[in-house]
Amino acid sequence: MMRTTITIFILLISALSLSAQLTQWRGPNRDGVFKETGLLKEWPADGPAQILEAEKIGKGWSSPIFYNNMIYTTGMIDTLDYLSAVDMEGNIKWQVPYGRSWNQSFPDTRSTPTVEDDRIYVQSGTGRLVCLNRETGKEIWAVDVDKEFECQYHVWGNAETPLIVDDKVICTPGGQKTSVVAFDKMTGELAWQSESIGGPRAYASATVYEFNGHRFVLAVIASHLIALDPNSGEIKWTYQYWKPEEWKWQDNGLIWTNTPLCKDNRIFITMGYDYPAVMLEMDSLGTGVSEVFVDHTFDNHHHGVILHDGYLYGSNWFDNKRGRWVCMNWNTGEIKYVADWDTKGSLVMADGMLYAYNERGNVGLVKPDPDGFEVVSQFKISKGAGTHWAHPFIADGKLFMRHGEVLMVYDIKNK
Numbered sequence: 179m180m181r182t183t184i185t186i187f188i189l190l191i192s193a194l195s196l197s198a199q200l201t202q203w204r205g206p207n208r209d210g211v212f213k214e215t216g217l218l219k220e221w222p223a224d225g226p227a228q229i230l231e232a233e234k235i236g237k238g239w240s241s242p243i244f245y246n247n248m249i250y251t252t253g254m255i256d257t258l259d260y261l262s263a264v265d266m267e268g269n270i271k272w273q274v275p276y277g278r279s280w281n282q283s284f285p286d287t288r289s290t291p292t293v294e295d296d297r298i299y300v301q302s303g304t305g306r307l308v309c310l311n312r313e314t315g316k317e318i319w320a321v322d323v324d325k326e327f328e329c330q331y332h333v334w335g336n337a338e339t340p341l342i343v344d345d346k347v348i349c350t351p352g353g354q355k356t357s358v359v360a361f362d363k364m365t366g367e368l369a370w371q372s373e374s375i376g377g378p379r380a381y382a383s384a385t386v387y388e389f390n391g392h393r394f395v396l397a398v399i400a401s402h403l404i405a406l407d408p409n410s411g412e413i414k415w416t417y418q419y420w421k422p423e424e425w426k427w428q429d430n431g432l433i434w435t436n437t438p439l440c441k442d443n444r445i446f447i448t449m450g451y452d453y454p455a456v457m458l459e460m461d462s463l464g465t466g467v468s469e470v471f472v473d474h475t476f477d478n479h480h481h482g483v484i485l486h487d488g489y490l491y492g493s494n495w496f497d498n499k500r501g502r503w504v505c506m507n508w509n510t511g512e513i514k515y516v517a518d519w520d521t522k523g524s525l526v527m528a529d530g531m532l533y534a535y536n537e538r539g540n541v542g543l544v545k546p547d548p549d550g551f552e553v554v555s556q557f558k559i560s561k562g563a564g565t566h567w568a569h570p571f572i573a574d575g576k577l578f579m580r581h582g583e584v585l586m587v588y589d590i591k592n593k
Contacts, residue, residue, distance in 0.1 A: 201245045203290035203339040204526065204569060208385045208437050210482045212528040212572040218592045219531060221543055225557025226577065230587035232268040235580075236260050238287030239567040240339075242578040242585055245293045245312070249578065251585060252287045252300060254279045259287050259302045263315060264585060272315040277302025280335030286564070288337035288381070292347075299340040299347050299363070305329055305379075307340060307349055309366060319366030327371065328355045330378040332400055332431060337381040343395060343408045345369075352379035352399040357413075358406055370411030377401040377420075381435040381480070389443050392464035396438050396445070400431025403438060403447060405464075415466045417458060419447055427451060435480035439490075441508070444470065450479030450495030457511060471511035476504050481524040482569060484532060489514065489548045491532060493522035499537070503551045517551035524569040533577065535559075539566050541579065561586060 205212045218226065236253020242264075243250045248271070249264040258275040265271055279285045280303030291300040297318065298310045305324025310317055323329070324336060329351035341348045346360040346369050356371040382398040387405065394405040394414060401420035406413050420432045427433070432449055439446045445467065448455035455476045458467040476483075476494055479501065483492035490506040494516070501522025505514040523536030531554075532544040542556040559566065562581025571578040575591030 199294075200342055201243055201293040201573075202342075203241055203243075203292070203383065204437070204482060208383065209439055210484045210526045210569075212526060214528040214572050214575065216592050217529040217531065217575065217590050218543075219554070221555035221557065221590075225541070225555070226588040226590045228586060229576070229589050230266060230268050230585070231561065232264050232270065232585040233583055234270070235262045235264070235583055235585050236287060237564065237582055238580070239565070240287050240290040240580070241569045241571045242580050243291050243293055243571060244573040244576070244578055249585065249587070250291045250293060250298060250312075251580060252289060252291060253583060254285060254287045254303070257281065259289070261291060261298065261300055261310065261315065266587075274310065274315040274317075276300055276308040276310065276317070276320075277304060277306030279303040282333075282335065284334050290339045292340050292342055294342055294363070297363070299342065301336055301338055301340055301349060303335045303337075305336045305351060307347070307361070309347070309363070321361060321366050323349055323359060324351050324379070327351045327353065327359055329353045332378045332380065332433065333428070334381065336379065337435065338379075339383040341384040341386070341395065343386055346408065348384055348395055348397070348408070350379060350384055350397045350399060352377060357399050357404060358384070358395070358397045358411065360408070360411060372404070372406055372411045372413055375399060375402050375404060375413070375416060377431050380432065383437050385437050385440070387438070387440045387445065389440075389460060390462055390464070392460075394464070396440070398434055398438070400434060403445070403458075414464060415460075417467050419456065425453060436478055436482060439483055439485055441485060444508070446483070446485075446490065446508075448476055448478045448483060450477050450501075452495065453477055473506065473511050473513075475513050475516065476506050479522055480567070481522060482526070484525055484527045484546075486527060486546045489546070491546060492525050493536075495522060503534070505548050505551070507548070514548040515550055519551060519553060523566070526570050526572065528572045533570050533572065535566060535568075535570050535579070537566050539581070541570070559586070
């Protein structure tokens, strides 16, 4: 009886470990939707109250992450990528290097840390995957993924945020040796490596897709969307998004940054540069996908899209400095509006409202309405330097923003 009780206890602990809540880029499901409630539906004229500002976090476009009353964020200092732990007084508790930054065009840090319990997972711009202790910043294990698996880079190195699935951490080096690899999240030992589809690494982070009893990792290389069994790494199906005759910018694949957005049997993929967005539909057996519709308006650059009440929201690409805001019917592909608000930008959602951060530094609280783009309130980010590319993060009634080396936190709780 005692042995049975101990066995059950161990199984329960293992199950709890596998289902631990992740704190990660673009929210718990990587779809840009945060689970916060009780937030303001309108801001004061000069914006919500700023409650924290911290500098010297390094240059970057990654999102800050908030967990257990501590902010974790990455940034490039000199030639290295650093992870910083910042308390709610704005003090840097610890700051540690975790790998070489990308050393060519646009080297600033892109990878957002993934937090699970007492561990943080992050990748450097040159593909060093690291697991660190959350309390101290001490390195637990590391793997030079891009070097070991002979990654083939596109133009701007590694921008991937590691994905935790059950007992594994997953990333996507691409290249001729493999496309996707998984490691034991506690030890860093290789769990599996997929076959190679060929082609370079992309910039999009993987996600988990579940439908009709199927559970896949959806990963992206520069040319293909790949669905894999998370337990074995077996590739179940692929979809070639890059078609050379439609892509005039480079000859080795797409500049693909957006994580696929999934609901039921459908998967939406999009990128900028006038390249068509595609709605895919997976068959009931989970053996392949087919195109439902192809769209030439909603070419989201690298800012993420939101699905809410049957409509997709986000911005599109006119050129690298300009874009407009778009709403699309998820089921039909009908474009409901194309609206101006300065220029394109990133978008997340919480408590029934959209939070837009455009590339001119304006932050807007937007009502999700397919009849029009309505900015209820807005304010401007004036601190920091460089492009406004970091996606917002929302937790604990707070809005976490980052512009270059400056971290800012705003109180958006409805008192």
